[in-house]
Amino acid sequence: MQYVMLIYQGTTPLPGSDEWNALSEKEQKQIYADYGALNQTPGVTPGLPLGLPENATTVRVQGGKTLTTDGPFVGMKEAVGGWFVLEADNLDAAIEVAARVPAARLGGGIEIRPAETYW
DSSP states (O other): OEEEEEEEOTTOOOTTSHHHHHSOHHHHHHHHHHHHHHHTSTTEEEOOOOOOGGGOEEEEEETTEEEEEESOOOOGGGOEEEEEEEEOSSHHHHHHHHTTSHHHHTTOEEEEEEOOOOO
16 A cells, blocks of 8 residues: 655754754754665655745636745744655554654654545
């Protein structure tokens, strides 16, 4: 079964932020190593890193007109910071992989959503 794993940043320190800079070099390297190991996990297809929510554009169509707005208007705790696809036997296996995502232990969360076919 395929699962889409959505990484919510929450209060996870981001590279370049004051919170990230407050981490030791060892802690920073460990976070990078943990993401690297995750990307090498059998069944994981890495997604592209996402930019910050404030740099996003949201598109809606109303009355046949295309409307654009800056961002999504969500708090950082709700912002999706990344994603990947996991091929796993079951939800328990997906939970085990989600628990290895550094954001899960650094103030964020991982949403596991089964992939579905609609068309």
